[in-house]
Amino acid sequence: EAQVTQNPRYLITVTGKKLTVTCSQNMNHEYMSWYRQDPGLGLRQIYYSMNVEVTDKGDVPEGYKVSRKEKRNFPLILESPSPNQTSLYFCASSLAPGQGASMNTEAFFGQGTRLTVV
Amino acid sequence: AQSVTQPDIHITVSEGASLELRCNYSYGATPYLFWYVQSPGQGLQLLLKYFSGDTLVQGIKGFEAEFKRSQSSFNLRKPSVHWSDAAEYFCAVGAGDMRFGAGTRLTVKP
Numbered sequence: 001e002a003q004v005t006q007n008p009r010y011l012i013t014v015t016g017k018k019l020t021v022t023c024s025q026n027m028n029h030e031y032m033s034w035y036r037q038d039p040g041l042g043l044r045q046i047y048y049s050m051n052v053e054v055t056d057k058g059d060v061p062e063g064y065k066v067s068r069k070e071k072r073n074f075p076l077i078l079e080s081p082s083p084n085q086t087s088l089y090f091c092a093s094s095l096a097p098g099q100g101a102s103m104n105t106e107a108f109f110g111q112g113t114r115l116t117v118v
Numbered sequence: 119a120q121s122v123t124q125p126d127i128h129i130t131v132s133e134g135a136s137l138e139l140r141c142n143y144s145y146g147a148t149p150y151l152f153w154y155v156q157s158p159g160q161g162l163q164l165l166l167k168y169f170s171g172d173t174l175v176q177g178i179k180g181f182e183a184e185f186k187r188s189q190s191s192f193n194l195r196k197p198s199v200h201w202s203d204a205a206e207y208f209c210a211v212g213a214g215d216m217r218f219g220a221g222t223r224l225t226v227k228p
Contacts, residue, residue: 033216107210109162
């Protein structure tokens, strides 16, 4: 089954304790992204990656790191979490325009990770 | 830079009434446009998408959207709303590097 898998689904942590949220996709997608969702603000892009070893900042990258060592995995790293990073996080993957035989570039989303930093 | 505006934060309609959710975008070329729906506590589900061709696109659950280049709009419509349509709706633009609007929360009155 084609899917994007995030882990963990729920996480409560303390300020300053490094954490990693994993994301894996099995669709051979070139693009992967991380978003955070906050009430009234919609989904804001944190980082995205167009390919292995190619990443770029989105709209709200401060306090986050990512890596793309393999095509299928795109972990989100919070080196020193703070309470303002309490949020619902989504990982997404998609084909790049022109990739494959289709023009389908819609994003496929993971189920989300609800993070609370106390 | 690409961006999306959803002017309506919250809309209430009666069950059986028609619905239109507004979306305006800013994009440098022919846009890839999407509408997603998120039910409470759930992830995001794709309703429909537009890349090119016919400017009126049909989606799942009886939704449709019309792309109007002159107005930079991609409004979502449904002729008759059901109580199960109550959710948050997001318009998005971009291919790979996708940007979302702030969302419109839909409440359906019995």
